[in-house]
Amino acid sequence: MRLTLLLPLWGMLTMVSAAKxxxxxxxxxxxxxxxxxxxxxxxxxxPxxxxxxxxGIELTNHYAQPVCSP
Incomplete structure (x- = not known):
């Protein structure tokens, strides 16, 4: 019985923390x-x-290596 009461509360807490x-x-x-x-x-x-x-933010200043290697 305790588990059924805690699961909805846990779901609400995780949704609130994820929204932040x-x-x-x-x-x-x-x-x-x-x-x-x-x-x-x-x-x-x-559009x-x-x-x-x-x-949002547009990142316009970046650099790339001219050789594709590890």
Whole structure:
């Protein structure tokens, strides 16, 4: 009987603690050019990507290694 009372309470506590954590989405696309999204090129229609860039953070300064090796 005690277990049936504690399980709903545990579920509510985990939902509250999960709601406080930040939502982080990291999108990385291979061969996506600078002008291939609507927030850089107004000729293209990418409303979802535009919204994500407007409401979130766009990381624009990054570096890559020229050789693909471990």
């Amino acid at each position: 954590q930040p939502n982080i989405i990291f999108i990385m696309a291979d061969d996506l050019g600078w002008n291939d999204v609507g927030f850089h090129n107004p000729k293209l229609k990418t 979802n990507m535009n919204w994500l860039a407007k409401e």
